[in-house]
Amino acid sequence: MERRVVITGIGIYSCLGENLNEVLDSLKSGRSGIIYDEKRKDFGYRSCLTGFVKTPDLKPFLSRRERIGMHEPAMYAYASTMEAMKNAQLDIDFLEKTETGIIFGNDSTAGAVIETIDKVRERKDTTLIGSGDIFQNMNCTVNMNLSTIYKLKGINISLSAACASGSHSIGLGYLLIKQGLQERVVCGGAQETNLYAMASFDGLGAFSIRQDTPSKASRPFDKDRDGLVPSGGAATVIIESLESALKRNAPIYGEIIGYGFSSNGDHISNPNLDGQHRSLNMTLKSANINPSEIDYVNAHATSTPIGDATEAEAIFDVLGGKVPVSSTKGMTGHECWMAGASEIVYSLLMMENNFIAPNVNFENPDEHSAKINIIPEYKEHKIDCFLSNSFGFGGTNSSIIIKRFKK
Amino acid sequence: MSREEIIATTKRFLSEEFEIEESLIQPGNNLHKTLDLDSLDYVDLVVVIEENLGFKPTSDDFKSIQSFNDFYNLVEKKLA
Numbered sequence: 001m002e003r004r005v006v007i008t009g010i011g012i013y014s015c016l017g018e019n020l021n022e023v024l025d026s027l028k029s030g031r032s033g034i035i036y037d038e039k040r041k042d043f044g045y046r047s048c049l050t051g052f053v054k055t056p057d058l059k060p061f062l063s064r065r066e067r068i069g070m071h072e073p074a075m076y077a078y079a080s081t082m083e084a085m086k087n088a089q090l091d092i093d094f095l096e097k098t099e100t101g102i103i104f105g106n107d108s109t110a111g112a113v114i115e116t117i118d119k120v121r122e123r124k125d126t127t128l129i130g131s132g133d134i135f136q137n138m139n140c141t142v143n144m145n146l147s148t149i150y151k152l153k154g155i156n157i158s159l160s161a162a163c164a165s166g167s168h169s170i171g172l173g174y175l176l177i178k179q180g181l182q183e184r185v186v187c188g189g190a191q192e193t194n195l196y197a198m199a200s201f202d203g204l205g206a207f208s209i210r211q212d213t214p215s216k217a218s219r220p221f222d223k224d225r226d227g228l229v230p231s232g233g234a235a236t237v238i239i240e241s242l243e244s245a246l247k248r249n250a251p252i253y254g255e256i257i258g259y260g261f262s263s264n265g266d267h268i269s270n271p272n273l274d275g276q277h278r279s280l281n282m283t284l285k286s287a288n289i290n291p292s293e294i295d296y297v298n299a300h301a302t303s304t305p306i307g308d309a310t311e312a313e314a315i316f317d318v319l320g321g322k323v324p325v326s327s328t329k330g331m332t333g334h335e336c337w338m339a340g341a342s343e344i345v346y347s348l349l350m351m352e353n354n355f356i357a358p359n360v361n362f363e364n365p366d367e368h369s370a371k372i373n374i375i376p377e378y379k380e381h382k383i384d385c386f387l388s389n390s391f392g393f394g395g396t397n398s399s400i401i402i403k404r405f406k407k
Numbered sequence: 408m409s410r411e412e413i414i415a416t417t418k419r420f421l422s423e424e425f426e427i428e429e430s431l432i433q434p435g436n437n438l439h440k441t442l443d444l445d446s447l448d449y450v451d452l453v454v455v456i457e458e459n460l461g462f463k464p465t466s467d468d469f470k471s472i473q474s475f476n477d478f479y480n481l482v483e484k485k486l487a
Contacts, residue, residue, distance in 0.1 A: 063426075064424075064425065064426045065445070065447075065448070068451075127450070127453060127463070128453070128454050128457055128458075128463075129454075130450060130451050130454045131447040131448065131450035131451050132451075
């Protein structure tokens with residue numbers, strides 16, 4: 001028998017704020033988290049724009065041994081997971097005695113690897129690297145660190161799917177719980193923000209060069225968009241069987257009812273309309289709802305010319321032109337590996353507080369975005385059901401539908 | 408480096424690296440227990456010793472160390 005899957009804990013550490021309250025304020029006011037980073041200019045970046053995320057001080061919470069294997073992805077993820085665990089009313093004593101898994105999205109550890117290799121180049125002796133670097137260097141760094149700190153006993157895998165990593169982590173956790181294979185899974189996404197993380201991406205010329213006004217640079221769906229702005233942090237979404245959530249009397253933020261996915265099997269970086277159609281149609285079929293039941297779409301739209309145009313067409317084709325749509329990336333920039341999870345958190349905050357966060361900097365539509373209903377300013381709006389899209393390099397697509405929980 | 412200098416220097420970097428109070432580092436105390444070393448921590452112990460004193464202790468060197476006094480003796484020998 002298939003089980004219902006609900007969200008019982010959320011946490012966020014992003015350029016919009018270091019916790020849910022700060023992020024809620026930013027989402028309502030349309031505050032941008034994007035800055036101009038002078039260091040990038042000296043380093044050779046074409047665009048020096050980035051979402052600004054402080055390195056969290058975890059010394060008050062974790063021992064030296066627990067911190068030593070952490071670089072940015074794991075540090076950010078611990079910060080967001082700490083908040084999610086608290087909201088979910090979960091503690092280590094409970095987790096140690098029950099079956100809780102972790103599937104966290106992450107797709108790079110560039111900063112950690114480069115710092116390690118620099119040490120070897122300088123010291124010419126691998127035994128002088130130290131014991132923590134290997135656990136910072138591996139792509140499953142978030143999983144390794146969080147599963148040992150929280151003593152998790154269920155599934156333990158890292159998920160790498162480019163900019164859809166966070167979304168797929170929730171989708172796969174959902175399938176495992178729905179099928180009765182797991183009781184509870186810590187899902188999410190993490191994205192490093194250091195100087196090294198995005199250099200090769202910048203080299204593709206995909207980033208906005210509207211550097212004189214950082215808060216205006218990320219312009220999803222706007223006619224004059226000129227590229228994305230990289231960003232990062234971490235978001236955690238704890239999902240659970242309804243039965244378990246009710247038994248624990250846990251808070252319920254929403255119910256996951258649909259997960260759709262596809263691979264384009266086409267170009268390595270260009271989006272593909274057919275792939276997005278298939279992902280959207282699969283999630284609708286999986287949720288067993290009509291397009292008219294979707295009250296809000298949180299678009300993937302990153303502010304690139306071709307990406308936003310393709311998604312606008314896909315949304316119009318599958319969901320029509322009436323459903324309200326916004327991309328929070330106008331404020332956050334593109335949170336990449338984390339985005340699919342953070343945007344679920346942003347959308348849950350909107351659903352809980354009855355509003356749509358603005359698609360900032362959407363001033364004029366192009367021929368594609370003119371077909372859909374983009375919300376450029378804060379709007380009070382009751383959301384009972386929303387859809388979140390995430391698409392990534394390599395042609396990986398993910399679409400998740402979440403509805404307000406009703407018994 | 409005099410014994411007093413060795414004690415002061417090692418106290419500083421060991422307390423900093425392993426995040427313990429300097430006052431816990433006493434000549435007669437057990438080094439392994441005081442620093443709460445697990446198998447991975449010995450890797451870091453080698454790194455901080457090399458960084459601060461310029462030599463790399465071997466695993467055989469560690470076998471001969473129980474107290475901090477033993478450790479100071481080793482440092483004196485290696486720096487001689």
